[in-house]
Amino acid sequence: MKAKVNNQTNVIIYCRVSTDEQRKGTSVEVQEERLRGYCKYKGYNIIELPNFKEDESAKTFKKRPVMQSILSYIKSHKKEVNKLLFLRWNRFSRDLPQATNVVNDLLSMGVEPNAIEEEINFNSANWPMLLGVYIGQAQGDNISRSKATKDGIYGTASQGKCYNKAPRGYKNKHRVDNNGMVLEKYVEFSEEANSIRKAFEEFAKGTISADYARRRYCPQIAESTFLGMLRNPFYIGKIKVPEYNGISSHLVDGRHEPLISEDTFQRIQDLLDGKKKSKPKLSKPTNPDLFLRKFLVCPICGHSLTGATSRGNGGKYTYYNCCHDAKHIRKRAEEVNEGFAKYVGALKPSIEVLNLYKEVLKDLHVDSKREIQAEINKLNKEVTAKQSQIESVEDMLIMDKSHSNRYNRILERYEKEVSELQTRISTLELSKRGNIEPKLSYAIMLINNIDSYIRDAPLETKIKLIGSIFDDKIEYDGEKYRTNSYNKVLDLIFQQTNELRGKKKEKGERNTSFSNSVPRPGVEPGWK
Structure with a gap:
């Protein structure tokens, strides 16, 4: 609303509230009442702005939206505003350097800022001194309170005590005397501590994601909150002491009981930081000639194939056989392994399709x-x-x-x-940060030479490779290999290979099946 241009003094009133002022009976309503009464007594005309009440206690003027809108109005309505009035100078600012700058800017525009309960005569030469007294006192009070608060936090944390609300899994407690006076504050496990501990320990194994662990064991906790909890050293019995008087932030032993071990916590940090996991170990030693015994199943009873090496005819011979009944199937290991290498080699798509996928994935x-x-x-x-x-x-x-x-x-x-x-x-x-091109080149080389890897790679590499291709067990009847599903990415590549070559999917054919050792149309057998 535009100011009235007449002989009256045009003023803008400003109210800012904080909790301590409300206790002293100077809420925003009380401030407004006193300012309006003062203006009525003086005969001032109040410019009614849409908003002149501030509920921000920010240190800087820039972080106070109402004050910013008032200053903007004054700049755009020069010579229409004579005064900016508030109750006390600490409502205007508690920072002397900033307040001095803003006061000088207002005076240069012909606007007098003033406090009705601590009025300053700006025609007097000693106004800077009075301004320093009023605002300097408020700033000094702030500094004193801030120092006392930081002293208290540092002292409490240095003793290994929790100085804030305890994190999830713990709860704040206190002991009192007969008169109700607090003798000691401490923390103990809450009802959800066990579920949080389980989620931490399961995620630390590296077999499931953080969000899956949260949803499975403590779904009542928000995802963003859980990620922060995984970084919090409070759960290993440590208290973080904040930086203070040149002493850098550090950890001390807390007085509370840890929820998880330090080893578990460190493994969690490694996973969150993307550090390389330790190489998985086989559950027990495996005969290199029987690397398929973890994957092949008997066509008659569905039990896994096992194997053994026996002596006879002057040499050693290794066989796969059904672990439930050896009569169901028994086959020389070298024949089974070579047949499997050819079978996997049949899953090889054309190099043109692989290169096309490389370019698409780079984009x-x-x-x-x-x-x-x-x-x-x-x-x-x-x-x-x-x-x-x-x-x-x-x-x-x-x-x-x-x-x-x-x-x-x-x-x-x-x-x-x-x-x-x-x-x-x-x-x-x-x-x-990752550069994908070397990984793509390696992956294409691996797929294009997959049968050679099955024949010649180290035992653990073979097992990892087969496990990454086949989602289910592979049925072996002595001649053919059958499975209900394998890696979906490879399946999509084979499907696109067929489509690019003009082959249509057979009616009833499932994208995730590869029923026998005969390759689909468009898939080039690796042994040819």
Whole structure:
């Protein structure tokens, strides 16, 4: 609304509230009432702006939206505003350097900022001194409270005590005397501790994802919260002491009982950081000539094939046989292994199709990196916004010690959210760094020479390779190999190979089946 241009003094009133001021009877409503009464007494004309009430306790003027809108209005309505009035100078600012700059800017535009209960005569030469007294006192009070708060947090943390709300899996407790006075504060396990411990331990094995562990064992916890919990050293009995007076942040032994072991916690960190997992070991020694005994099943009873080496006719001979009844099937190992190498070689698509897939995947990887970077930028903005919220809560904590528990809970929640966001950013950064082309070239070489690997690769490599191709057991009847499903990626490649060669899928043919050793149309047998 435009100011009235007449002989009256045109003013804008500004109210800003904080919890400690409300306790002293100067809520935003009380401030407004006193400001309006003062203006009526003085005969001032109040410019009614859409909003002149601020509920932000930010340290800087830039983080106060109402103050920013008032300053913007004054700049765009020069010579129409004479005064900016507020109750006390600590409602205007608690930072002397910033306040001085804004006061000088307003005075240069012909607008006098003033507090009706601590009025300054700007025609006097000593106004800077008075401004320093009023705002400097508020700033000094802030500094004193901040120091006391940091001293208390550092002292409590250094003793290994929890100084905030305990994380999930724990709960805050306290002991009191007969008069209700708190003697000691401590934490103990909560009802959900066992399920959280199980989720941590299962994820640490490296066989399931973090989100799967969460959904299986503690679905009541949000995904973002759980990721932050996985990084929290509180669960191994440690307390993080914040940086203080030049002493860097560090961990100390806490007084609470750890939920998981340090070894489990370290394995979790390695998984989250994308470090290489240790090479899986076979459950027991395997005869190199019987590497298929984990995969082949008997066509008669469905039991797994086993095997053994026997002596006879002056030599040693190795056979596969049914573990349930050796009479069902018994076959020389070298014949079974060579037949299987030819069978797997028949799964080899044409090199043209493989090269086409290489180019498509390279393009997709570039697109994916762009999407990842966009997500990282979005998360960084969220981190910045959360850090601003943390600053606001710290301000409220400094000004209102009576509600410190409430503010500590809010502060802890915001800090956890920042930690979770930073974990997600780190994970995305790791996934963005990889160069896919060498991996694609290696994968294509591997697929194109898969039968040679089955024949000549080390035992553990053979087992890993077969396990990555076949999802189910392979039935062997002494001549042919049959399976109900194998790797979906390979299946898609074979399907596209046939389509590119003008072959249509037979009626009733399943994409995930490869019923015998005869290759589908378009799949080149490896032994030809």
